[in-house]
Amino acid sequence: MKNGIIKDIDTTNLPTQDGYFGEFGGSFIPPQLQAVMDEVTAEYEKIVKDPAFLEELNDLLTHYVGRPSPVYHAKRLSDAIGGAQIYLKREDLNHTGAHKINHCIGEVLLAKKMGKKKVIAETGAGQHGVALATAAALMGLECDIYMGAIDIRKEAPNVSRMKVLGAKVVEVTRGTQTLKDAVDAAFEAYLGDPISQIYCIGSVVGPHPFPMMVRDFQSIVGFEAKKQFASMTGKLPDSIVACVGGGSNAMGIFSAFLQDSVPLYGVEPAGKGLDTPLNAATLTKGSVGVLHGFKSYLLQDEKGEPLPVYSIASGLDYPGVGPQHSYLKTIGRVNYKTATDREAVEAFYGLSRMEGIIPALESSHAVAYAIKLAQELTKDQNILVNLSGRGDKDIDFVMENYPLVDYEPEANENGFDEFLAHIRGN
Structure with a gap:
């Protein structure tokens, strides 16, 4: 990575000169x-x-x-889950608290x-x-x-x-x-x-x-993580997980791995549920349209007008998504999944209690899906989560609207069984 920041990220050198990633992107402005x-x-x-x-x-x-931000092995969380080992790219430790x-x-x-x-x-x-x-x-x-x-x-x-x-x-x-x-x-x-x-x-x-520009500036996250993870474990991650609203933190960490065989997971907000209108799962439920000067997947009505969207995480409640994410969806390079408000709050409290790290609600969506994914993998496999921000900004809102008493794990050997029961749907 020359000079630590700018690098072509795939063999097609996307976007094209006029700003397209496949059919997505461009410039639809006066x-x-x-x-x-x-x-x-x-x-x-x-x-x-x-x-x-x-x-x-x-x-x-x-x-x-304060770069490079560290990669941290969340060992206690991983042991409690009992599946793959979870690592966190600590963008929450940057000055200002996020990527x-x-x-x-x-x-x-x-x-x-x-x-x-x-x-x-x-x-x-x-x-x-x-x-x-x-x-x-x-x-x-x-x-x-x-x-x-x-x-x-x-x-x-x-x-x-x-x-x-x-x-x-x-x-x-x-x-x-x-x-x-x-x-x-x-x-x-x-x-x-x-x-x-x-x-x-x-x-x-x-x-x-x-x-293109925001992706390039954010690509330092992925290139750092790739070197750090290889130094820590001797190999690449077995999976990478990041939350997706507009998609900057996800593109940041995905960029360095697009030409590798590592599975990539982008986690959208399912809000109150995909069967309700109270979500912002653009890639999961949207269709192709134009918003804010670019072509991408959108949550839109039959007239092409953006739909009202919702997420507990204010940074994710956007009816569109970055055009490169839309392209990566259509070619199957990234798997786009979802996490509900409930799952995000459980991850918010769970990571706080198990590792002493309070994540942003946006990042909590990625943590929630990583916990699910870890249970499908084996203990010798690894998941790298982009912990895109810290949760200081969310504490008052969460405590007022999602009181700890409703999420507090019962006293038991690892202090985590109640939380895992919720995640597993038991």
């Missing part, structure tokens, strides 16, 4: 904005070949973000080199907002963060962090008042002034070049 996107694309392709830019980026990732800082540092560096005065973005769980506000403060740029009113109430600690860091948090009160509407509002603000500001999209979504 002509005046397309000219700006073309400028962003040209500048990005220029700077990623610039040794000075890469040196500055990698210096910040090392000395400011989002990886691409935010890159995007704000790009904005500064392009002479922009302000960065704007959407946020759901608040992790992208905090990371962008952090990078903007570091580099002296203004920052506006658009956030749905419901998510503002759910993620109050992150809202406070953004404000302390100097960002303006713009409350979005229309529609579902969640992530999709925050994206709409941020895009509208960008259209109002695409010259002095840049929209720093928070995932591998949006018009070209953002799915």
